[in-house]
Amino acid sequence: MQIRPILAALRRHKMATLLIVLQIALTLAAVSNALFIVKTRVLHLSRPSGTDEAHLVAIRNEWIGQPDARHIDAQMRADLATLRNLPGVRDAFASQAYPLQEGGGGLVRIKHRVEQTTKAQLALSYLADEHAIDTFGITLVAGRNFRADEIGSLGPYDKVAPAVIIITRDLAHKLFPDDVAVGQRVYLSDDGPSTIIGVVDRLQGSYAGSSTRSIDEDTVLVPARYASSDDGASYAGGTVYLVRAQPGQLAAVLRAAPAALVAQNRMRVINPEDGMVTLAQARTKAYATDRGVAIMMGAMCLLLLLATAGGIVGLSSFWVGQRRRSIGVRRALGATRGDILRYFQAENALIVGAGVVLGAALGIAANLSLMAHYELPRMPLWLLGVGALLLWLLGQLAVLGPARRAAAVPPVEATRSV
Amino acid sequence: MSRAFRAAARGASLLTYYFDLAWRSCRRSKALTALVVLLMGCGAATCMVSFAVFRAAAADPIPWKSQQLFVPQIDNFGPAHNWKGEPPTLLSYTDAVALLQARQARRQVLIYGSKWTVLPGDAQHLPSSQEGDAVSHDFFAMFDAPFRYGGGWSASDDEQRAAVVVISSALNRKLFGGANSVGREIELDAHAYRIVGVLDDWNPSPRFFDVSSTWYPFSRPRQLYVPFSRAIDLHKAASTNFYCSTNSVDPYLPNWDSILHSECAWIAAWVELPRRADVERYRDWLHNYAAEQQRVGRFDWPPNVRLSGVGQWLQIMKVVPKSSALSLIVSVSFLLICLVNVVGLMLARFMRRAPEIGVRRALGASRGAIYRQFLTEAAAIGLAGGVLGLLLTALGMVGIGKVFEPEIARLATLDASLLLLTVLVAVTASLVAALYPTWRAAQVQPAWQLKSNG
Numbered sequence: 001m002q003i004r005p006i007l008a009a010l011r012r013h014k015m016a017t018l019l020i021v022l023q024i025a026l027t028l029a030a031v032s033n034a035l036f037i038v039k040t041r042v043l044h045l046s047r048p049s050g051t052d053e054a055h056l057v058a059i060r061n062e063w064i065g066q067p068d069a070r071h072i073d074a075q076m077r078a079d080l081a082t083l084r085n086l087p088g089v090r091d092a093f094a095s096q097a098y099p100l101q102e103g104g105g106g107l108v109r110i111k112h113r114v115e116q117t118t119k120a121q122l123a124l125s126y127l128a129d130e131h132a133i134d135t136f137g138i139t140l141v142a143g144r145n146f147r148a149d150e151i152g153s154l155g156p157y158d159k160v161a162p163a164v165i166i167i168t169r170d171l172a173h174k175l176f177p178d179d180v181a182v183g184q185r186v187y188l189s190d191d192g193p194s195t196i197i198g199v200v201d202r203l204q205g206s207y208a209g210s211s212t213r214s215i216d217e218d219t220v221l222v223p224a225r226y227a228s229s230d231d232g233a234s235y236a237g238g239t240v241y242l243v244r245a246q247p248g249q250l251a252a253v254l255r256a257a258p259a260a261l262v263a264q265n266r267m268r269v270i271n272p273e274d275g276m277v278t279l280a281q282a283r284t285k286a287y288a289t290d291r292g293v294a295i296m297m298g299a300m301c302l303l304l305l306l307a308t309a310g311g312i313v314g315l316s317s318f319w320v321g322q323r324r325r326s327i328g329v330r331r332a333l334g335a336t337r338g339d340i341l342r343y344f345q346a347e348n349a350l351i352v353g354a355g356v357v358l359g360a361a362l363g364i365a366a367n368l369s370l371m372a373h374y375e376l377p378r379m380p381l382w383l384l385g386v387g388a389l390l391l392w393l394l395g396q397l398a399v400l401g402p403a404r405r406a407a408a409v410p411p412v413e414a415t416r417s418v
Numbered sequence: 419m420s421r422a423f424r425a426a427a428r429g430a431s432l433l434t435y436y437f438d439l440a441w442r443s444c445r446r447s448k449a450l451t452a453l454v455v456l457l458m459g460c461g462a463a464t465c466m467v468s469f470a471v472f473r474a475a476a477a478d479p480i481p482w483k484s485q486q487l488f489v490p491q492i493d494n495f496g497p498a499h500n501w502k503g504e505p506p507t508l509l510s511y512t513d514a515v516a517l518l519q520a521r522q523a524r525r526q527v528l529i530y531g532s533k534w535t536v537l538p539g540d541a542q543h544l545p546s547s548q549e550g551d552a553v554s555h556d557f558f559a560m561f562d563a564p565f566r567y568g569g570g571w572s573a574s575d576d577e578q579r580a581a582v583v584v585i586s587s588a589l590n591r592k593l594f595g596g597a598n599s600v601g602r603e604i605e606l607d608a609h610a611y612r613i614v615g616v617l618d619d620w621n622p623s624p625r626f627f628d629v630s631s632t633w634y635p636f637s638r639p640r641q642l643y644v645p646f647s648r649a650i651d652l653h654k655a656a657s658t659n660f661y662c663s664t665n666s667v668d669p670y671l672p673n674w675d676s677i678l679h680s681e682c683a684w685i686a687a688w689v690e691l692p693r694r695a696d697v698e699r700y701r702d703w704l705h706n707y708a709a710e711q712q713r714v715g716r717f718d719w720p721p722n723v724r725l726s727g728v729g730q731w732l733q734i735m736k737v738v739p740k741s742s743a744l745s746l747i748v749s750v751s752f753l754l755i756c757l758v759n760v761v762g763l764m765l766a767r768f769m770r771r772a773p774e775i776g777v778r779r780a781l782g783a784s785r786g787a788i789y790r791q792f793l794t795e796a797a798a799i800g801l802a803g804g805v806l807g808l809l810l811t812a813l814g815m816v817g818i819g820k821v822f823e824p825e826i827a828r829l830a831t832l833d834a835s836l837l838l839l840t841v842l843v844a845v846t847a848s849l850v851a852a853l854y855p856t857w858r859a860a861q862v863q864p865a866w867q868l869k870s871n872g
């Protein structure tokens with residue numbers, strides 16, 4: 001196939017050629033970036049929280065009238081006993097936040113030594129007790145669980161410095177890349193060391209958004225009950241009871257739990273609107289906009305590809321119409337139908353090729369400028385490759401109709417004139 | 419018949435003729451026309467939906483007064499602990515109270531947010547938890563908060579740490595069925611408070627006045643307001659933003675007194691400065707205040723203060739979510755790409771009709787007539803795109819909460835100006851896209867087209 005005649009023909013249609021090249025380039029740049037955003041969103045919203053989400057419910061309980069720490073602590077024990085004894089409940093514990101929530105977890109800074117001057121390792125914490133692992137439905141992969149006598153009581157002014165903690169495997173790897181984490185001592189505050197007694201396989205922090213993406217899997221279980229109605233330095237006032245239902249019993253637990261708590265003691269607030277959420281509900285709510293953005297971007301991509309294909313069909317058939325006479329001449333001089341078909345296909349491949357090169361450059365530039373302003377990782381090059389291949393195929397498909405019409409032009413066309 | 423009228427009549431009949439030509443050409447290339455209309459409609463609609471959300475998020479919440487309201491910032495963290503040289507967005511208790519007592523502005527207000535439990539009088543109802551702001555008495559006058567019943571409290575109430583409260587209309591409906599409840603008592607955190615005022619439905623969006631402390635400029639409206647001094651007396655902790663450094667662990671604060679004397683930032687302050695001269699004077703006062711703190715040894719760094727207006731403050735607080743700015747950029751680029759596609763499609767469409775143009779030119783149509791004909795066609799297509807865009811925009815406004823933060827999406831409204839803008843954008847975009855193809859069409863030579871094969 002000769003490239004030279006194609007180029008010569010295209011030179012006569014500079015603007016139209018440029019338009020298709022530009023169209024292809026912009027489409028590639030936009031579609032690859034949009035698909036990339038969709039991919040990161042889908043990845044983000046399909047991350048497992050590590051817990052038995054299908055059977056978990058979080059109940060946010062607030063205390064009334066600033067009762068003192070001793071009263072709250074006693075009430076929490078009583079509440080937990082009530083919840084654990086409810087029919088259909090497998091286990092329950094008290095924390096201050098729950099997975100897939102939009103914030104609310106305590107941020108902790110973990111240091112290897114008190115006098116450490118390098119940046120502390122950030123992590124997200126859940127208050128927990130010896131029932132937390134069973135309630136979450138997570139697995140201990142090393143070490144041991146908390147004991148009942150290790151669970152402390154925290155006031156609003158207290159610093160978080162538990163004697164023992166349990167961390168996730170991800171955090172263990174970050175803190176001790178080449179060492180066993182269990183048995184090591186770290187500092188959550190300057191007041192005293194905390195010994196790592198256990199490692200769990202996976203537990204997501206309480207921030208469903210993307211602001212804490214880098215530490216989402218770095219979670220610390222702190223053995224304590226937060227006994228205050230006030231917001232402290234690390235924890236919001238009130239308590240979150242996490243309850244794990246037996247299989248098939250979630251609906252019954254949802255009905256019975258708040259009533260049982262109110263019957264136990266009326267001096268509390270469980271917001272009827274959003275005081276009680278299942279983790280499935282929390283997931284839907286937290287990722288609603290992610291899903292929406294993914295759908296919108298996908299629809300835009302589809303429309304753009306459609307438009308580009310339409311543009312190619314339109315301009316190609318216009319060209320075919322314009323060149324009927326020259327096609328007739330070529331046919332008369334011995335070119336086969338296949339030759340004509342291939343000519344238009346090669347022309348399209350050439351134009352799309354130019355568009356793809358320009359589009360790849362534009363796409364990378366767009367990705368870099370998005371990265372500068374928004375929290376978006378670098379786009380992998382293979383995605384551009386996939387986009388380019390897709391556009392190239394689309395171009396060939398779009399040009400097929402006009403090219404076949406061109407191939408159908410009879411040689412006698414060369415002799416016709418008005 | 420006057421000449422002018424004849425000319426007008428002729429213009430009108432020509433316009434009908436052009437529309438007729440456009441209609442014929444659209445019928446001849448249905449798929450191409452449909453694609454152009456679809457592109458214009460979708461391009462315009464996505465732009466309009468993102469624009470509606472952006473407009474809602476970036477709105478001036480108090481346009482009649484935003485030029486007179488300012489937020490003072492005082493750097494009490496110092497260069498080692500502040501955020502890249504910027505002072506904290508809130509004030510420490512020390513600085514907040516100093517500012518309130520200095521009375522250097524026409525009005526000054528301190529704000530911090532907290533949660534209160536409201537105990538109902540009877541045993542049937544369950545207690546509820548309400549979010550409110552602890553504010554000083556100038557709050558209501560400064561932000562023009564409208565009252566349905568009663569009013570705010572006085573300066574002397576502030577001084578006497580009075581147990582008074584202003585409640586929202588929503589809370590008043592919930593507790594008193596909407597009746598005038600001024601003078602009645604409610605129990606907050608097991609203390610009795612006398613209601614002095616009930617606000618009208620009032621929810622500025624974004625809720626600018628406590629944005630620095632609450633982080634929720636579009637949701638969780640405040641249900642009650644109590645005197646700042648009273649809340650401090652009751653050791654009512656802030657349920658909102660509280661930070662003592664931007665880069666290290668918070669200091670140990672064993673009790674309420676240590677919080678008040680700490681250099682932690684947790685109180686929002688606003689000042690009302692009606693004239694430009696007042697602003698300059700206040701800026702100087704802030705600077706001098708910080709210089710004085712340096713002189714007495716509290717700060718060991720030179721004065722680092724800011725005084726920001728409402729608009730500037732909302733920018734500093736990044737109230738417009740990045741996602742809504744991003745979606746505006748994305749949808750505008752989408753429209754641009756659609757435009758490039760439409761230029762290509764129009765070019766194919768117009769040039770295919772070169773023979774027709776040649777015949778019309780040979781029969782005496784001027785270049786101008788060709789311009790008018792094809793631009794009319796483009797405008798007609800744009801109009802159709804605009805109508806489709808209207809439908810899609812309306813549809814988009816329904817599903818808007820699925821793509822944007824629901825709190826902000828709720829504020830985005832479909833009004834007449836948005837409808838008009840949708841059509842305008844579609845028509846203008848079509849005309850711009852048609853410029854080059856029309857120019858090419860007008861260049862068609864009558865003789866050449868007649869000679870060669872069409």
